[in-house]
Amino acid sequence: MSQINFGKTALRPEKAVIYVRVSSEDQVENYSLGTQEDICRKDARNRGFDVLQVFKEEGRSAKTINGRPTLIEMLEFCRKQKREIAAVIVYRLDRISRETADYLVIRRKLTECDIKLVSATEPTGNSPTEKFVETMLAGFAQMDNDVRGERSRNGLRARFQAGLAAYVPLGYINQNGYAIKDPATSDKIKEAWDLVATGTKTLREIADILTKQGVTQRQKGGPIRPQTINRLFHNKFYTGKVISKKYGQEVEGQHPAMITEELFYKVQAILDGRNTNISTPIMRRNQDNPDFPLRRIVRCKHCDSPLTGAWTQGKTKRYAYYFCPNRCSKSFSVDELNLATMDYLAQITPTVETLELFNTFLKKTYYQRISTLQKRREDADIELKKLYGTRQALIQKNLSGVYSDEMFKEQNKVLEEKIKDIQVTKNDELIGKYNLEDITNFIRSKFENLSQTFANSNLDQTRILLSSIFPSGLVWQDERYSNSEISPFYCIIIDFQPGCVPFGWGGGIRTPECWDQNPVPYRLATPHNQVAGNSKQL
Template sequence: MQLNSATTKNAILYLRVSSEEQVENFSLATQEEICRREATRRGYEIIETFREEGRSAKNISGRPELLKLLEFCRRNRRMVGAVLIYRLDRISRQTQDYLYIRKRLFDYGISIISANEPTGNSPTDKLLETIMASFAQHDNDVRSERTRNGLRARFLSGLCTGHAPLGYKTEHGHAVKDGEYFDKMKKAWDLMATGTKSLEEIAQIMNGWGMRKVISGKEYKLRSQTTSRLFHMKFYMGILTSNKYPEEVAGQHEAMITEEQFYKVQAIIDGRNRCGMTIGKRLKDHPDFPLRRSIKCGKCGGHLSGGWSKGRTKKYAYYICKNRCGGSSIAVQKLSDSLIEFLHGITPTKEQLEVFLMVLRKKFAQNINAIRTKRERAEQEIIQLKQLREDLVMNHLKKIYSDEVYQDQSKKIESKIAAFEQVMGKNTFYKYTMDDVDKFMMDKFKDLGQTYLDSEPGQQRVLLGSICPTGLAWQYPGLSNQQFSTEYQAICNVRNEQNALGVTDGIRTRDNQFHKLGL
């Protein structure tokens, strides 16, 4: 696709800062100044700016300004050449989301430019970009894992990890009695234990007592669904449970009722629910059907759905076209085996990966040099600005500048110093060495089938999407792929040139051979 950046020198800025980064003075103003300087250097004119303040990069849906940016690009695709960002992780810390946004902008003919990381549109540039985005997700996953471990340790110690239920409140990390609500909730348990009140009736009684459910600071009346959840909570008999952890542990909070009373109420409620069915939400990532959102029907292009069929002795898992276009059902194991066979078939050899990594290493070194040059310039600018600040202080002491002029100029100088210090700060390219990239590539690409099997459902979709962005289709039988991503195609180009290095075909230098491969 012809990118607009080749002909259109208009750009838009996307700036994002989370609540944590605000505390660290990583401000939107600092990002904007650096991005505008980069736009000027590249000859772009900024026509629109989108600011996302106090928003995490863990998902797309919670970032209204990013959604507005994508809609703006869709409507004005002919007049926008690039989206300028301070760093790749401003777009997203989730690799899958980043690749989706990059592809969507690429479809509009718009490129992404990072002010602190070399970006480009060649296959090698895109692969490096993807790896850096993966590292950003890795950092985020490590932080998330530490948080999860902390929450799990808290749970196992008997402390509440979420909101305390009705009748309790949280103080200094501990669940304690909530005054009158505690006594009223205990009275409600006593009424339910009599067996004379339905869940709807007890909800009306509790509403009459002035009890309310609070969500985001707003009060709501209780309904039968709410009381059903409340009277199934073991928290009230002093036991902590969680949807995330299998254990049940003794809580540090004061129990409201006895174990005997709890199970008496359960028997009363369950006696009224004779069908015994538990209705839950449809799982987004169902462990029994991991490919239902990744493989398409070869007949109509619709996604596959999953289900169970009952045989004489056991149930059988299968996939079927969601549109019911007439394609036959596919056994889950058959489709899984076909996918693993497909991934094995496109796995590059160790020698092919080593050739490609030679190219990548060269590109990585070029990017490091570009960042180093940028840092050296920033360092010189900081030295000059600090000298200017000293001169300003001296002139103020000599009464040459008034207090107002001094404060105004001092603020501007400090702002510029902060901006250049951000350039001098940590960069993803410095955080990881090429050895890290080598290990990452060799570990993940030496056996794509095994990498897929070892990955979580979300990571499996990222892997398949990064190799086959248009998706895989089941052709009844067999999997087909319409096109590889430009990043993986770069590796395929090496695979298709088995003797790319050392072949006497008129191309003698290694650089020319790499150029022939389009790398």
């Protein structure tokens, strides 16, 4: 307000301007612009004023001066027309402002210009008594505004404590104040959670999948973006919880959960890069070209840099090549490296008998571990129940004033970390979720012919296949693979060979027919975890 300069003026004709303001709440209380203007015009006639202009402001709050362009316009008009204007007439003083300090500033500026501020329904004037009453009325307006604000804040907090959210994310809709699953999108959002939990899709890929399924941004209706997906997968609302950053609390929501907390924390581990499970690779932005499936997987022997790829133009057509970025050796055609990879995989492909032995051992071990995993899950559930009880007690002490908000946030953060660690532990033991028969069939179909599996795989599948077998990548030297380390997981499979010495055992049953009674893994005389190179040079 200080930028508006008012000055003393001489006497002038008795003219006035009217300022009316209404918010959505005022319209409900029948303080419409038309009603205010009629009352102000009647008061102007009674006081002998001619109305020079009416300023109308709709849908604006009186809490602050900022954001009220019509009020600023009216004050500027008064400054320019100060020789003609004698008064500003309002329906009530709170139409000017509900903040006492702002009201007094506006009144002082008008007084400096010899312009009276007149209320059509309240006593106003320039005598000491009238000024005192006027200030008290302005104070009452602020108190009324503060009381409304406090009631609103208390209402919002009570709604939160009851487990009701002010905003519902994609997959839910608000029905009569309650969040329910959206029949059109909830199943698609649930599938997106399951998909990201596999660790094989980027956020952009999931966003594209949802967009193709017809899921759009809620407000603008545009395509789903990776930023939206990132926020979605960090929202605990989908677990049936309601979180408030303002209050630093988490409560049980009244809406139906879409996912389990185990799935939620698994996704957090994947997104945060904390997942070390080789069967669930951490998502990374896909910078690979399907024309060069081995790029960043195969490394140069001389400088250990990952090979890159590019197309070159020949006389009649284009050719695809891999090469070391440091130019340590010559380039190699994509077909040459692909054939070398297929030959290399053929050398380490387990026999059909080996796979059957391994699957038999896997089944027996699987069922033996079920009881252990079940016990761990039960222990985790007991610990979680204790932690949830501790957190609920902490919330009650915070609400009753025993713990300050700062102390509550500090202790709640410690509890949240403990809960998260236990949830991740529970999630890592989801072996019972999968069908054992499907797993053994998958191993049989994919590992019986690794060369064919490689040839039939797309870019993502190729990366997962080779990374699971060669976690440190493949090393290329002198037109062949050299000293590539095989993962311990795959070594277990290829070490199952009949008639060989059991690893870690001095004796035991060594015939395949006895595996159902006493399954023991076998080890080859020559270790497979280091493959010295191709038996033939390509």
